[in-house]
Amino acid sequence: MDGRVEESIWDAGHRRTTTGLLTLVTLIAFEAMAVGTAMPSAVAELDAVAWYAWPFSAFLVTSVVGMVVGGEVGDRRAPGPGVLAGVLVFAAGLVIAGIAQHMAVLVLGRAVQGLGAGVVIVLLYVIAGQAYSPRLRPRLFGAFAAGWVLPALIGPLAAGLVTTHVGWRGVFLGLVPLVAAGLALLLTAGPGEEPAGAGTPRRGRAAWALLAGAGIAALQYAGQRLDLAAVALAVAGVLALGLGLRRLLPRGTVRARAGIPAVVASRGLLAGAFFGMDALIPFVLTEQHGWSAATAGLPLTAGAVGWVVAAQLQGRRPDVPRQRVLRTGCLVLATGLAATATIAVPGLGGWPAYVTWGLAGVGMGLGMPSVGVLLLDQSPEAERGSNSAALQISDVTASALLVGAAGVLVAGAADGGGPLWPAVLVAVAVLTLPALLGAGIAGRTAAPGRGALEGATTLAAS
Incomplete structure (x- = not known):
C-alpha cells in the first residue's frame, strides 16, 4: 500500500467541476424532455395549434448553429467564458418563452434556447477533455449518460405537474435559477485552460x-x-x-474513415437507430395493441434504466479498449432492436417490449460513453471543440432523419387502413441496420497509424 488515494470524478479536485457539468447537462436534458409536455397547453393558451411544430424545429435548427459556434470557441480560447455566454443565452431563451404572449415570441424563445444549448453541450465536452484524465473519462461519460437519461424518467411527469398546478410558463421560468446554480458551480471550480494551439480558422x-x-x-x-x-x-x-x-463533419465521415471520422459516424449510427425506434414504440403499442397513452411510454423507461446501468458499469472498466466496448454496445443494441419486432405480433400484446427495449438501452449505455471517450482521446487540444461539435451534429442529424423515416413508414400504413405489423417489421429492419453498421466500423474508431491500422493511414491521407 503506497497510501495514494485513487483518482475519481468525485475527489476533491474534480467534485465541483463534476457537479457543475452534470447539473447543466441534466437541466438542458430536462428542458428538452419537459417542453413536449408543456407545449399542448402553450399552443392552446396562445391559440396557435397550427404553429405546434415550430418551437421544436426552431430549437433544432439553432442548436446546430450553436454547436458549430461552441466548437470554434473551444478550439481558440478557454471554455469558461463560452460556457457563461451559452448558459446566459439559454437562460434568456427560457425567459422569453416563459413570458411569451404570442406564439411567434415562444418560437423565438425556443430558437434562443437552442443556440445556447448547442454552445454549452459542445463546450462541456471540451472541459471534460481538459479537466479529466483519460482514465476518468469513461466514468465521467457514464455520469453524463445518467444526466441525459434520468430526465426521460422524471421529466414528463414533473413537467405535467408543473403545467397542471403552476401553468406551462412555470416549466420554462422554473429552470432559470437552477441553470444559474449549475453555472456557478462550474465556473468556480477553476479557470479553464487555453487551447494548446490556435487551430485553423x-x-x-x-x-x-x-x-x-x-x-x-x-x-x-x-x-x-x-x-x-x-x-x-x-x-x-x-x-x-x-x-x-x-x-x-470531418472528411470521410460517410465512409467511416479510420480515426475521428469513424468515431463521429458511430455516434450518428447509434443515436439514429435507438431514437428512431424509441419514438416508434408508444405509437405502435397504442395503435396495434390499444394501450393507453400513459402505459405505452413505460417500455421507454426500461430502455432508460438499461442505459444508465450499463453506462455506470462500463465506467468501472477504463482498462478495456473502447473499440471493444463500442462494438459490444452496437451488437447488443442491434439485438434489442431486432427483438423489439415482437411488438408487431398481435397475439403477444406488446409486452416483450419491456425486456427488448431494456436490452437496447444496455447497448446504448455501453456504446455512447465509449464514443465520447474515443473522441477526446484522439482529438488534439486545438481540435476538441470542432470534433465535439461534429459528434453532436452527427447525433442530431441521424436521430432526426431516422425518427422521421420510421414515422413515415408506420404513419403511412396507419393512414392507409391496412395492417400495421408489416410496416413495423420494415421499420425495425431499417433501424437495426445502422446498429449493425456501427458494430462493423467499431474497429476503425482507433487512431490510425499503428499495428493493423497502418493501412488506414494511407486511406486517410488520400
Whole structure:
C-alpha cells in the first residue's frame, strides 16, 4: 500500500467541476424532455395549434448553429467564458418563452434556447477533455449518460405537474435559477485552460450549420405532410442538409474513415437507430395493441434504466479498449432492436417490449460513453471543440432523419387502413441496420497509424 488515494470524478479536485457539468447537462436534458409536455397547453393558451411544430424545429435548427459556434470557441480560447455566454443565452431563451404572449415570441424563445444549448453541450465536452484524465473519462461519460437519461424518467411527469398546478410558463421560468446554480458551480471550480494551439480558422461554418439545420427541419416537415408538396420540400431539405454537412463533419465521415471520422459516424449510427425506434414504440403499442397513452411510454423507461446501468458499469472498466466496448454496445443494441419486432405480433400484446427495449438501452449505455471517450482521446487540444461539435451534429442529424423515416413508414400504413405489423417489421429492419453498421466500423474508431491500422493511414491521407 503506497497510501495514494485513487483518482475519481468525485475527489476533491474534480467534485465541483463534476457537479457543475452534470447539473447543466441534466437541466438542458430536462428542458428538452419537459417542453413536449408543456407545449399542448402553450399552443392552446396562445391559440396557435397550427404553429405546434415550430418551437421544436426552431430549437433544432439553432442548436446546430450553436454547436458549430461552441466548437470554434473551444478550439481558440478557454471554455469558461463560452460556457457563461451559452448558459446566459439559454437562460434568456427560457425567459422569453416563459413570458411569451404570442406564439411567434415562444418560437423565438425556443430558437434562443437552442443556440445556447448547442454552445454549452459542445463546450462541456471540451472541459471534460481538459479537466479529466483519460482514465476518468469513461466514468465521467457514464455520469453524463445518467444526466441525459434520468430526465426521460422524471421529466414528463414533473413537467405535467408543473403545467397542471403552476401553468406551462412555470416549466420554462422554473429552470432559470437552477441553470444559474449549475453555472456557478462550474465556473468556480477553476479557470479553464487555453487551447494548446490556435487551430485553423474555419470561417463561415455557422452559415453552413444554419443551412444543415434548415434541411433537417424541411425533411421533418415533409414527413408530416405526406403530400405532393412534401416531395419538393424533401428534395430541398436533402440538398440543404448535404451541402451543410459536407462542411461540418470531418472528411470521410460517410465512409467511416479510420480515426475521428469513424468515431463521429458511430455516434450518428447509434443515436439514429435507438431514437428512431424509441419514438416508434408508444405509437405502435397504442395503435396495434390499444394501450393507453400513459402505459405505452413505460417500455421507454426500461430502455432508460438499461442505459444508465450499463453506462455506470462500463465506467468501472477504463482498462478495456473502447473499440471493444463500442462494438459490444452496437451488437447488443442491434439485438434489442431486432427483438423489439415482437411488438408487431398481435397475439403477444406488446409486452416483450419491456425486456427488448431494456436490452437496447444496455447497448446504448455501453456504446455512447465509449464514443465520447474515443473522441477526446484522439482529438488534439486545438481540435476538441470542432470534433465535439461534429459528434453532436452527427447525433442530431441521424436521430432526426431516422425518427422521421420510421414515422413515415408506420404513419403511412396507419393512414392507409391496412395492417400495421408489416410496416413495423420494415421499420425495425431499417433501424437495426445502422446498429449493425456501427458494430462493423467499431474497429476503425482507433487512431490510425499503428499495428493493423497502418493501412488506414494511407486511406486517410488520400
